[in-house]
Amino acid sequence: MRKGSIAASLFWLSAGWLIVALVTTGFLLTDLYSRALDRSLSETLNFHIESLAGALLETGDPQSQAIALTDPRFGRPRSGWYWVIRDVDGTLYNLSPSVVGIEMPDITGPASPTGRASTVMDDAFGTSLRVIERTVTLGPRSYEIAVTGNLSEILELVGDFRGQAFIVLGAVGVMLAMMSFIVARFAMRPIARLSAAIESVREGDSAAVTGSYPREIAPLAEEVNELLRSNTQIIERARSQVGNLAHGLKTPIAVLRNEAAATQGALASVVRAESDKMSTIVGSYLERARLTARTAVVGKKTNAVAIITRLIRVMGKIHPEVSVTLQPVDPALPWFRGDESDLEEIAGNLLDNACKWSTGQVEVRLEAERGEVGSNLVIRIDDNGAGLSEQDAHKVLRRGVRLDEKTPGSGLGLDIVKELVDVYGGTLTLQRSALGGLLVELRLPTARQGGGPPAAG
Structure with missing residues (x-):
C-alpha cells in the first residue's frame, strides 16, 4: 500500500488499537489469574486454620500430637507451608514439621470480621508467604493459630501464565492485523474501481463512469x-x-x-x-x-504515430524537394490526449514550416518522457535550414509576425499552434538544431493506447 492511502491509514490505526487493546488484555488477564490463585490460596489456608482450630477444641490440649494436617507439604522443610499454635504472649505450643529455622511473625493490625488477620512475608530462605492468623479461646486462655502458604509458587505460575498469554495474544494480534489488512484492501476495492472508471473516462476509453458501487460512494x-x-x-x-x-x-x-x-x-x-x-x-x-x-471535451485521444506518418506523406507531396524522415518509434509510445484534428493542425503547421525553411532535410522524432505531473508526448522536428536567433525565436511566435515576407503565408500558423498547445497545457520551444537549422520541441499530454484514429496505411 502507498504511503498516505486510506487503506494504509485504516491498517495502521487498527494495528495501533490492537496493540494497545491486546497489551491491556494481557495485563488484565494476568491480574485476574493472579487474584484467582491468591484467593484460592487464602481459601485453602482458611480451611487448614479451621481444621487446626477444630482439633484444638476437640483435644483441649494445644500440645497434643493429635493436632496435625494431612497435607504433606506441611511435613517438608522449606516448603513455605507452615503452621504454629502459640498463646497471645508468644509462647509456642505446637508447630508443623516444616517449621525449621524460621520464626513465624505476630500479625499486628485489626482482624477481619471473621476474626482472621492476613499478611505477606518472606521466610528465612527468601520464599514469599501468605500468612493467615486466627485466635481461638479455650477455657480461660486464648491461642493464636497461624498458617502460611507458598506465595512464590503462585507468582511463578502467574509469570508463566503472563508469558503464555502474551504469546497467544501476539498470535491473535498478528491474525487480526492480517484480517484488518485484508478488510481494508477489500473495503477500498470499490474506490479503486471508481478511480479506474474515472481514469477510463479521462483516457477516452469510456464516455461515462460505469459500474455499480456501494451506497457510500x-x-x-x-x-x-x-x-x-x-x-x-x-x-x-x-x-x-x-x-x-x-x-x-x-x-x-x-x-x-x-x-x-x-x-x-x-x-x-x-x-x-x-x-x-x-x-x-x-x-x-x-x-x-x-x-x-x-x-475542453474529456475523453479524446489520438494515435500520434499514425497522424505524423500521414502528415509526413502529405509533406512529401507538397514539398517533393525535401526529405522528411520519421525516426524509429517505440511501440509502447503513449497516445496524445486530445482531438485528432488539433494534433493535425499543430504538427501540420510545424512540419510545413520546417519544410519551407529547410534546405532539403527534415527529421521527426516521437518520444515519451516523465514530467512533474505525468508523462508527456515529445515531438521533435529538426531541419537543416538557416535557423533562428534567440530573439527571433521569441518574436516568431507572436500573432501575424513573419520574418521573411517573400515566403508565402499569413504568419498566423505558429500563433495558432501556440494557442492550441497552451489550451492543452503543453509547451512549445524553438532551439538550434543539430542539423544546423531549427529544432522545434513540442510537449503534449499523453493517454493510454487504444481507440483513436486508424493507423496510416
Missing part, C-alpha cells in the same frame, strides 16, 4: 457523470454562442468596411483602419474560444 459516481453531462452541455452552448457571435459581428464590420471603401476622406480612412483592427481582434478571440471549446 455511489453518489460520487453519479455526481461525476452529472459533471461530465453538464460540461458537455456547457461546451455545446459555448460553441453555439461563438457561432452566433461570429455571424452577428461579421455583417456589421463588413458593412462598415464597404461604406468606408466607397467614401474618400480622413474619416473613411479611420473607419477602414479601425474596422480592420476589429475584424482581426474578433477573429483572434473567436478562434481562441473555438479552440478552448474544442479541447
Whole structure:
C-alpha cells in the first residue's frame, strides 16, 4: 500500500488499537489469574486454620500430637507451608514439621470480621508467604493459630501464565492485523474501481463512469457523470454562442468596411483602419474560444504515430524537394490526449514550416518522457535550414509576425499552434538544431493506447 492511502491509514490505526487493546488484555488477564490463585490460596489456608482450630477444641490440649494436617507439604522443610499454635504472649505450643529455622511473625493490625488477620512475608530462605492468623479461646486462655502458604509458587505460575498469554495474544494480534489488512484492501476495492472508471473516462476509453458501487460512494459516481453531462452541455452552448457571435459581428464590420471603401476622406480612412483592427481582434478571440471549446471535451485521444506518418506523406507531396524522415518509434509510445484534428493542425503547421525553411532535410522524432505531473508526448522536428536567433525565436511566435515576407503565408500558423498547445497545457520551444537549422520541441499530454484514429496505411 502507498504511503498516505486510506487503506494504509485504516491498517495502521487498527494495528495501533490492537496493540494497545491486546497489551491491556494481557495485563488484565494476568491480574485476574493472579487474584484467582491468591484467593484460592487464602481459601485453602482458611480451611487448614479451621481444621487446626477444630482439633484444638476437640483435644483441649494445644500440645497434643493429635493436632496435625494431612497435607504433606506441611511435613517438608522449606516448603513455605507452615503452621504454629502459640498463646497471645508468644509462647509456642505446637508447630508443623516444616517449621525449621524460621520464626513465624505476630500479625499486628485489626482482624477481619471473621476474626482472621492476613499478611505477606518472606521466610528465612527468601520464599514469599501468605500468612493467615486466627485466635481461638479455650477455657480461660486464648491461642493464636497461624498458617502460611507458598506465595512464590503462585507468582511463578502467574509469570508463566503472563508469558503464555502474551504469546497467544501476539498470535491473535498478528491474525487480526492480517484480517484488518485484508478488510481494508477489500473495503477500498470499490474506490479503486471508481478511480479506474474515472481514469477510463479521462483516457477516452469510456464516455461515462460505469459500474455499480456501494451506497457510500455511489453518489460520487453519479455526481461525476452529472459533471461530465453538464460540461458537455456547457461546451455545446459555448460553441453555439461563438457561432452566433461570429455571424452577428461579421455583417456589421463588413458593412462598415464597404461604406468606408466607397467614401474618400480622413474619416473613411479611420473607419477602414479601425474596422480592420476589429475584424482581426474578433477573429483572434473567436478562434481562441473555438479552440478552448474544442479541447475542453474529456475523453479524446489520438494515435500520434499514425497522424505524423500521414502528415509526413502529405509533406512529401507538397514539398517533393525535401526529405522528411520519421525516426524509429517505440511501440509502447503513449497516445496524445486530445482531438485528432488539433494534433493535425499543430504538427501540420510545424512540419510545413520546417519544410519551407529547410534546405532539403527534415527529421521527426516521437518520444515519451516523465514530467512533474505525468508523462508527456515529445515531438521533435529538426531541419537543416538557416535557423533562428534567440530573439527571433521569441518574436516568431507572436500573432501575424513573419520574418521573411517573400515566403508565402499569413504568419498566423505558429500563433495558432501556440494557442492550441497552451489550451492543452503543453509547451512549445524553438532551439538550434543539430542539423544546423531549427529544432522545434513540442510537449503534449499523453493517454493510454487504444481507440483513436486508424493507423496510416
